[in-house]
Amino acid sequence: MCSRLGIDTGNIKSVVFDKSFNTYALTSLIDFFKNCSGLETISGLEYLNTANVTDISYMFAYCSQLSSLNLSNFNTTNVKNMSCMFYSCKNLSSLNLYESFNTANVTDMSYMFAYCSQLSSLNLSNFNTTKVKNMYSMFYYCSQLSSLDLSNFNTANVKNMSYMFNKCQNLSSLDLSMFNTANVTNMSDMFAGSSTLQTIYASDNFVVTGITNKNYKTGLFTGCEALKGALPAYDKTKTSSDYANYKTGYFTKLVVRNGDERYGVTGETTKLTVDNLALDDDKDFVAFEPFAAKAASYSRTMTTGTTWATLCLPFDVSLDGKNFRAFKLLSVDVDVVELEELTTSIAAGTPVIIKMNEGETELNFSVANNEIAHEVVSAADGDYQLQGIYTQKVFDKEADNNCYIVKDNKLMNPAKLLENTNNKTVGSKPFRAYMIDNSTAPAAGAKMFSIGFDNDATTAIDNLNTIADDNAIYYDLQGHRLNAPQKGINIVKRGGKTMKVIIK
Known part of the structure; x- marks a missing residue:
């Protein structure tokens, strides 16, 4: 830009873009600041309209005095050429391109x-x-x-x-x-x-x-x-x-x-054996094949008052003496998500929903000489599945409306979670799980399921009410009618729906 105007680019120390510059719909930024060897600061880059730009090659080339650049508002959706963009920016020590740069067409x-x-x-x-x-x-x-x-x-x-x-x-x-x-x-x-x-x-x-x-x-x-x-x-x-x-x-x-x-x-x-695998909510975990760990650990501190949560770890977890109860997805009806309690252990890679004991906020796991599962074993029932994750995941309010995330004592889709906010996405940390509705018309489904868990340990998630209501009829597996749900497997008919409920 400067060289085209006949300006001595070496003497320019500062460039400021006014808000009015946003009205210029540029299509190319080739050589825009090229050879501005004395340039130290650029302000107002957010007013540089780059929505239609296809070429930003050599844009900052030879800006040898620039130490940092804020490109957080750059729209690079249509850019095809980024060659030599920062060529010979010899003093550039800070450059954050993580959030702003769309390079899909480059x-x-x-x-x-x-x-x-x-x-x-x-x-x-x-x-x-x-x-x-x-x-x-x-x-x-x-x-x-x-x-x-x-x-x-x-x-x-x-x-x-x-x-x-x-x-x-x-x-x-x-x-x-x-x-x-x-x-x-x-x-x-x-x-x-x-x-x-x-x-x-x-x-x-x-x-x-x-x-x-x-x-x-x-x-x-x-x-x-x-x-x-x-x-x-x-x-x-x-x-x-x-x-x-x-x-x-x-x-x-x-x-x-x-x-x-x-x-x-x-x-x-050669098969890999890791001496110490320390998993953490701030670290994404990706394994490309099975391996062994001489020691593996994971811990999590929950917000005080948390009762329900999810968990998915790449090693076996014994439930002996643990301060929570674990449940796997058993079946899903239009109104009910049914869970089955695990009593001995959680197999490596298995996503579960957990219920913390009263007053407990800490999860701590430590195993020795354990095989580490590189894949998650999804628990599925027809169109529904409980999907575990080892890495952070971002859910979009519109695109992921068929996903349900545990919040308090609810399973909510992103639209429900974010309905009173301006946010468009919600994130999940690693080593958790979420439920997916893979039916052909998930948008017509429930936005939220309430987790029902009473003193008789009815393990069900219901978006209408609890299982025990005046409209429900109960049978045992032999077809005998019951006055009320009994311990074990019950067949429950309510309206036009028939479901299986396990009471521990």
Whole structure:
């Protein structure tokens, strides 16, 4: 922008956007601040209307005095080109792109952060890279970068990854476990010069079969002296793409992601055993295959007065002496969600609804020498299922109206939970569960179910009333009519509905 106006860009120290600037519907921001080498601050970026912009390449290139950028209001929905966007922003130490950037239509990210030599961390886990074809030199010479989250990168359409992490001299590990490189045709010097890089996590989808030009297979690991995987130590004669694997090369197969912690294996047949797996509500847990833990633990403090909650853990839980009762989903009718109490243990990966004993607010679990389940065992009845989660989940008020979350003594869908607020989403922490209605017309279903639990331990969730009412007729399994529900299995008829109720 400045250079096009004939302004000496090197003398500009501050740029301020007025509110009136919002009326300009720009379609391109190519070179907008390029070569503003003295620029220190940009204010009012929220007034920069980017809704129709398709190209922001070189937008901040060579802004070598910028130390931070607030792009929280950037609308990048239609952007296709982000190449060299922050190229040579050598003083940029803070860059938050987690909440604002929509990259769903971007095809080119080459050199995007190249020479951002003061950036120490980047969280790009929200980036949608489904359409990206070019990641050439994307993080080239990010020499201070020590934390880089690419855990959700979809690289199925990327063709060029050459020099992508070249000279990232402060990175000790990289999680590329989601990388699919089937269409990549160039990987030359991909990690070269990253001298402190010790571990690269990758999966079987990291392949080099699409690279036919031998020059594009060379030098991937040149100068990566700290790197080891199946190869126990760096070998300067083994730096080509032939060693981009976890069986005979420098990679490690990722088995567990627990927050910022990573655990993996190398070689052909090794099974992972973790010494201490400490699960926490602030850490997403993802396991790609079963493994063992010498010790595993989880704890949760609930708000005082909490009675009902949900739980789903990846290891077996004994119910002996516990300060809560656990129930699994048994069946669902139009009016009733029926639960069955578990009395001995909760199997690994099984989602349950729990009832805390009176006055209890703490959950504490600790097991030794336990197999850890990498998958959740969903409890289902027809169109309904109780779904466990190991990672945080955000429910949308409109899109997730068929989901029910435990709140107080209710199961509510997001619309009901948020009906008196301006919020559009509600979140759930890891190691919990929610109920899903998978019927063809879930919008016509109940918005809320009340949890009914009386002294006779009737285990039912009812969105109308309790089971015992004047309109209900009761039978035992042999068909004999009962005056009232009895302990054991009861057949209950109410109106045109027939259901099974278990009383413990």
